[in-house]
Amino acid sequence: MNDLVAIVTGGAVGIGRSISLELAKAKVKVVINYRSSAQSAEELVNEITSFGGEAIAIKADISNFTDAKNLVDKTIEHFGKLNILVNNAGITDDALILRMKEESFDSVITTNLKGVWNMCKHASRALLKAEYGRIINISSVSGIKGNIGQSNYSAAKAGVIGLTKSLAREFASKGVTVNAVSPGFIDTKMTSVLSDDIKNQVLNEIPLKKFGDTTDIAKAVLFLASNDAKYITGQTLSVDGGLSI
Numbered sequence: 001m002n003d004l005v006a007i008v009t010g011g012a013v014g015i016g017r018s019i020s021l022e023l024a025k026a027k028v029k030v031v032i033n034y035r036s037s038a039q040s041a042e043e044l045v046n047e048i049t050s051f052g053g054e055a056i057a058i059k060a061d062i063s064n065f066t067d068a069k070n071l072v073d074k075t076i077e078h079f080g081k082l083n084i085l086v087n088n089a090g091i092t093d094d095a096l097i098l099r100m101k102e103e104s105f106d107s108v109i110t111t112n113l114k115g116v117w118n119m120c121k122h123a124s125r126a127l128l129k130a131e132y133g134r135i136i137n138i139s140s141v142s143g144i145k146g147n148i149g150q151s152n153y154s155a156a157k158a159g160v161i162g163l164t165k166s167l168a169r170e171f172a173s174k175g176v177t178v179n180a181v182s183p184g185f186i187d188t189k190m191t192s193v194l195s196d197d198i199k200n201q202v203l204n205e206i207p208l209k210k211f212g213d214t215t216d217i218a219k220a221v222l223f224l225a226s227n228d229a230k231y232i233t234g235q236t237l238s239v240d241g242g243l244s245i
Contacts, residue, residue: 001023001026001027001028001225001226001227002027003027003029004027004028004029004083004084004132005028005029005030005031005075005079005080005081005082005083005084006023006028006029006030006031006082006083006084006085006086006225007030007031007033007071007072007075007082007084007085007086007119007123008020008023008030008031008032008033008086008088009033009062009071009086009087009088009089009115009119010033010034010035010062010088010089010090011030011031011032011033011034011041011044011086011088012032012033012034012037012040012041012044012057013034013037013040013189014188014189014214015088015138015183015186015188015214015217015218016032016086016088016089017040017044017214018214018215018217018218019086019088019217019218019221019222020032020044020048020055021044021047021048021218022215022218022219022221022222023084023086023221023222023225024048024051024053024054024055025051025053026222026226027053028083028084028225029053029054029055029079030048030053030054030055030056031055031056031057031058031071031074031075031078031079032044032045032055032056032057032058033057033058033059033060033062033071033089034057034058034059035059035060035061035062035089038057038059041057041059042057044057045057056078058071058074058075062087062089062111062115062116062118062119063110063111063114063115063118064118065118068115068118068119068121068122069118069122071119071122072119072122072123072126073122076126081126081130082123082126082127082130083127083130083132083133083134084133084134084135084136084225085119085120085123085127085134085135085136086135086136086138086221086225087115087116087119087120087135087136087137087138087160088138089111089115090111090112090115090138090156091107091108091111091112092108092150092153093107093108093152093153094149094150094153095149096148096149097151100151100152104152105151105152108152108153108156109152109155109156109159111156112153112156112157112160113155113156113157113159113160113163116137116160116163117163120135120163120167123135124171127171127176128171128174128176130176132227133171133174133175133176133177134176134177134178134224134225135164135167135171135176135177135178135179136179136180136181136221136224136225137160137161137163137164137178137179137180137181138160138180138181138183138217138221139157139158139160139161139164139180139181139182139183139236140153140154140157140182140183141182141183141184141185141238141240141243141244142154142157143156143157143158143159143160143161143182144158144161144182144236144238144244145243145244157182160180161180161182161236164178164179164180164234164236165234168233168234169234172233177224177229177230177232177233178233178234179224179229179232179233179234179235179236179237180235180236180237181217181220181221181224181236181237181239182236182237182238182239182240182244183212183216183217183239183240184206184211184212184238184239184240184241184243184244185202185206185211185212185240185241185243186211186212186213186214186216186217187211187212187213187214188214191211199211205243206240206241206242206243207241207242207243207245208241208242209241210241211241212239212240212241216239217239220237220239224237
């Protein structure tokens with residue numbers, strides 16, 4: 001994967017951070033996108049350069065059509081090309097639908113679904129021209145089986161799966177593969193705030209009886225980005241300990 005260039009949206013913290021690191025360790029040049037985690041992004045750039053990798057950080061709100069375009073343009077301006085797009089950036093704003101505000105629904109859909117569309121739209125020309133092109137969209141187990149209090153998040157992540165399948169068909173003739181990774185409950189700051197009771201309830205539903213690690217997702221993304229997955233497209237790889245069975 002030497003000399004390939006990747007954008008990882010939301011690439012400075014959590015799952016995105018692990019994805020950025022795994023790609024960089026595989027000698028991919030990484031653009032770490034962030035919206036508000038400037039310090040974390042710069043620290044990650046320094047970490048990657050410390051072991052001989054190459055990375056830059058670019059601020060952009062991918063839910064904004066113009067910001068997403070600028071992110072792609074700046075990447076190509078700096079590295080000369082784009083080969084891999086990892087759409088990882090996302091937010092949650094949970095509530096039962098009886099209590100959910102319209103703005104909570106709109107903000108999650110705009111970031112988690114339209115943001116992915118924005119990035120795919122603007123990156124498509126460069127990817128279709130490249131000799132090597134990959135898109136990996138981060139969905140969720142919530143987009144496969146739904147989740148109480150996440151009608152906005154589940155709808156967005158289910159939409160990401162549909163978008164993945166459509167683009168896989170559109171881009172196949174040019175050899176660009178488009179796949180999704182669907183994480184289950186991963187040990188991050190987002191899950192650390194859950195009460196012990198909720199964690200135990202979730203663990204009882206997971207056949208492997210444990211939460212995943214961010215590197216579990218990163219390894220799956222690395223596989224789909226690699227040439228080992230050249231004949232896989234339009235698929236959703238669940239990395240969830242069996243939760244979606």
